[in-house]
Amino acid sequence: MPSRRALLLGAAGAAMAGWPLLAAGPRTPDAPARDPSRIVSMDFGLTETLIEMGRPPLAVPNPASWTQWVVEPALPAGTVNLGTDREPNLELLAALRPDLIVTTPYLDGIEPLLRRFAPTRRFSIYAPPKGDAYARSIIATRALAAAIGAVSAGEDLVGRAQATMEAARARLTAAGLNERPLLVVNFLDDRHVRVYGAGSLFGDVMERTGLVNGWTRPVNYWGFATVGIEALAEIPAGRLIYMEPVSPDTLERLAASPLWNTLSFVRAGRIDRLPPVLMFGMLPSAMRFARQLQSRLAEAPSHG
Amino acid sequence: MADIALRSCAERRPRGAATLLLGLGAVALLASAINLAAHLPEGGIGAVWGMLVAPAMDDPAQALIAYSYAPRLVISLLAGAALGLAGALLQQVLRNPVASPTVLGIQSGANLALAATLVWTPELLAFGREWVALGGGLVAIGVVLLLTRSSGFAPLVVILAGMVVSLYCAALAALITLFNSHYLAGLFLWGAGSLSQQGWDGTIFLLPRLAIAVLAVALLLRPLTLLGLDDMQARGLGLAVGAVRLAVLLVAVALTGFVVASVGVIGFIGLAAPALVRLCGVRGTGARLALSGLLGAVLLWATDQGVQLAAASFGEMVPTGAVTALFGAPLLLWMIPRLRLPPHATPALSVRGDHGAVRARRRLAWLGALLLGMLVLSALFGPGLEGWSVSWPGPGGSGNAVALWPLRLPRALAALSGGVMLAVAGCILQRLTGNPMASPEVLGVSAGAACGLTIALFLLADFGRVEQALAASLGASLALLAILALARSAKGSPERVILAGLAVGALLDALVSVLMASGDPRAVLLFNWMTGSTYGVTTDMAGASLLAVVVLLALLPLIVRWLDILPLGGEAVRALGMPPGLSRIMLLLLAGVATAMATLLVGPLSFVGLMAPHLARLIGLRRPLAELYGAALIGALVMVAADFIGRSLAFPWQLPAGLVASMIGAPAFLWLLSRKQASA
Known part of the structure; x- marks a missing residue:
């Protein structure tokens, strides 16, 4: 049955031919730039903190729902929509060429993906074993401030x-x-x-x-x-x-x-x-x- | 009434139903007493009546008993009775031992209507959630009945249509939920059937409606009894078969709709109660209807009190409706070998009819070319910040300077692999069972894999790809084992196997409902995966799955002889020197493993495994090997297209490929179903 063999060969051939196309993924350094200016935030809590520190992110997931859930501080107009937080649009992320991505443990599942596009920092506010939101927010705020080179804004x-x-x-x-x-x-x-x-x-x-x-x-x-x-x-x-x-x-x-x-x-x-x-x-x-x-x-x- | 009788312990245990009722009732009573004692203030049990009649408004304990505990107990009885009766009516009128509000899509139709209303036209809710839910349920069962009319409402056809409508509604609701997950948190609760009450308005709503329905049933009792005979006989006795059917159906749908409207989706009471009554060998339509109602009431009462007991000790609120489904699904599994089903009325799979190898080869080549084209298309084109653009392979290149192929191709290839594996599994299962409606989705193998993954997600703190793969394979294998055991014990009758799949699917639904209702944010992650997203696929995963596909395709010529011979029946197979059991098991195993891998890639929701083999035969690929390869190519094509559509349709939002495929697949399947009957 030539059809069968042809199919198999075709499939194997396609697989091998396609391989180099796949393997050429973007590579990024692990450490964030000293003073990142193109920040992508995956979490509204981190986003509001960035805005308060005067460094609003370039893009966030689902910015339209900001007025429904956060309201204040206002999200700058023109903030790019990344889609859902569980599945931010990677092509868009690539096109934005961020120099820092900030995320939370809630999105640990996609963190390896995010790392492919920019140095990624993770801040833990809501995570097991138990809640401690305010104290953890202070720690995370300081860490975030340090990561974007805005220590004094963080302390403020x-x-x-x-x-x-x-x-x-x-x-x-x-x-x-x-x-x-x-x-x-x-x-x-x-x-x-x-x-x-x-x-x-x-x-x-x-x-x-x-x-x-x-x-x-x-x-x-x-x-x-x-x-x-x-x-x-x-x-x-x-x-x-x-x-x-x-x-x-x-x-x-x-x-x-x-x-x-x-x-x-x-x-x-x-x-x-x-x-x-x-x-x-x-x-x-x-x-x-x-x-x-x-x-x-x-x-x-x-x-x- | 042999067609709907159950092979049962009837002759041995004529009073089984009474024993069951009393036993369950005693359990429920005990649990109720414990729960009441937890609420009871000073004054003891004697003071309860006084509290109910005139509660002291400033005493929270009294208010709780009068407006929460007592109405919840009453509503559990009323809702249970209504569902039990509705199930018994549906089973009687459709002559179908597994008909029930859940299985016929009434409940998920109502759920979808409510979700859509909540998101798009919340003003409509001013008319009452009841009417929105009722409308949705009516449309759902209307579609099911319309599609299956030409088959004379043959049991298996009705159930399949109902199940697909149900899955379709669930998929649409899932899509709505995906983009509005916060806002619809309340809907999860409603969808999972919480019985929690804060007054008597639920009872006031349900009680008169139930009473009217019971009255209507009493009036319809004689014609209903005749309906149990076959249509010819019933007509001979002067019965307007169509009118009676319609009237009874309306009563059953109304009963379900009222329950859905007042407390939400309560799974499986409507199936379990009448089925248990049958199993106990109760004869006589009137007795069966009455006992089904009673048993439904007691079942829900006992379950709900148990749920309250558990909630008191664990502090977490679990919706009762989801728990009934958790119990109901295993019950259905247990019942299946004991069911005596009529021979299935779907036309048998036309496996013969050869159209020459040359034409088949040309068609396969065309399909292959189409697939390749689709792949290239989906890698080349895509929307971006500045509209659609073409991106060439390689790092950067054009002004964009970003290589998009490494982002697009793994997803497309994973979708392709998932499509191939599901299609092959579907082909094998359809050929093997001689049943055109068999497929990994329908047989619950996908759902089994998803169940495994769900449980692992909530038990393991650390959850990587390896754990995912292991958990899904384990789940699929368990589902497969259940089906294997069943297939052996019940001589592999296709109906039983499909029903078992249905039960596994329901189990998954219940599990997900409980988790969603708990409000645990992990549930959203699970939900995301359930919808069949290729989002997280890495290059390695895509490569591995492609390799698996190549191996699978290479294996096909080896199994094709079995597929040719097995449908002829055990005798023929033995005569040709093959052990029928072994080859059957090998084939099922292959289908199961392929499904587990596909489920990991594209989720349990797509209908590709069902659709692709049909489409292959439709374009004239009827010989086993041609059909297998044709279906594989078509499955791949559909999934790659679905992935592409999902990525670009609502950019930057991404619709999961599995969901997009089921949006295409489910209507196609329903169309196929009605067409097949028309031609039969």
């Missing part, structure tokens, strides 16, 4: 964050908000929430601003637990804060839910809606959250 950011926490602490304590535990949640639908505990960015900010986190049960290393709303009934919390975005029909449905209406903070009307803050962010998000807590709780009367 850490200092600003500490100052923001202390200012918020003073205001919140003065307003007497440090006495009753409160809960911070994202609504997943009208029956379930993500509640943020110790080790989450929100939990750590609450701790540093003198607030008492009502959620003391186990959380994952991102610092949250997914629970039914009935689980909130067992928590003696005096206030609930929920973060945007919220799906449109959720609040309407909650208003009609008997259990929701028996929750102590619902009956007392102590529910606050806060604009989006990146829950898996770094110091800039921590500062934004602290400022929002301060302005919402200590400076304005609560709306239901």
